[in-house]
């Protein structure tokens with residue numbers, strides 16, 4: 016699905032990522048690391064929001080490094096950004112429909128997709144006519160995920176989906192990710208490593224712009240560095 020080799024990139028003259036080798040197949044992959052490690056930067060490079068300095072980014076064998084964001088979205092990659100990007104003055108349903116509006120293969124299938132998203136998040140169906148901005152933080156996060164799913168992605172990328180949510184909602188979000196992983200590829204960055212490990216197959220640890228560890232969820236769970244730095248024992 017996604018294959019990154021030797022990626023180097025940054026902002027201005029500041030190099031953030033170096034020597035990144037990273038892959039997501041038909042699976043759910045976690046990307047962990049502390050604040051400022053470069054997780055969002057890596058995602059921005061995949062989405063075409065910043066240009067790679069070196070190395071390659073391929074989506075199903077097609078090089079996308081340097082492509083425009085809308086081209087990458089049309090190729091089947093959807094992002095749930097770290098900062099919510101909903102339209103607060105529009106209804107829940109209109110926000111969802113916008114997720115499909117500019118994606119040709121999704122536009123023709125809106126009613127179907129809408130039903131699927133409502134099945135995953137029944138609260139969105141209940142609140143379909145409500146302004147997005149009047150929903151709770153947890154509901155808005157669900158809406159952001161629902162909107163990304165409306166584009167019928169092959170690869171869903173979520174940047175710290177649990178950030179700022181109360182534990183019960185965090186658990187619900189990861190349950191949904193778990194239920195999705197048999198049908199689409201998922202890449203999720205998180206600081207909540209403990210919860211994410213329940214929902215992913217494999218993960219990478221990124222520190223100071225470099226991948227320092229790569230293992231199965233099981234392997235990460237018992238890795239001394241992960242236990243000490245991320246599972247807070």
Ligand SMILES: Nc1ncnc2c1ncn2[C@@H]1O[C@H](COP(=O)(O)OP(=O)(O)OP(=O)(O)O)[C@@H](O)[C@H]1O
Nearest residue numbers: 026031048049050051052053054055056057097206
């Ligand atoms: N738009 C930008 N312009 C300049 N520097 C940036 C920009 N965005 C991020 N950085 C810097 O790049 C580095 C990596 O940031 P990044 O946001 O990728 O980290 P992160 O792992 O996503 O952290 P967090 O967990 O806080 O979201 C940091 O030093 C940050 O200050």
Ligand SMILES: [Mg+2]
Nearest residue numbers: 054055056097
């Ligand atoms: Mg980030």
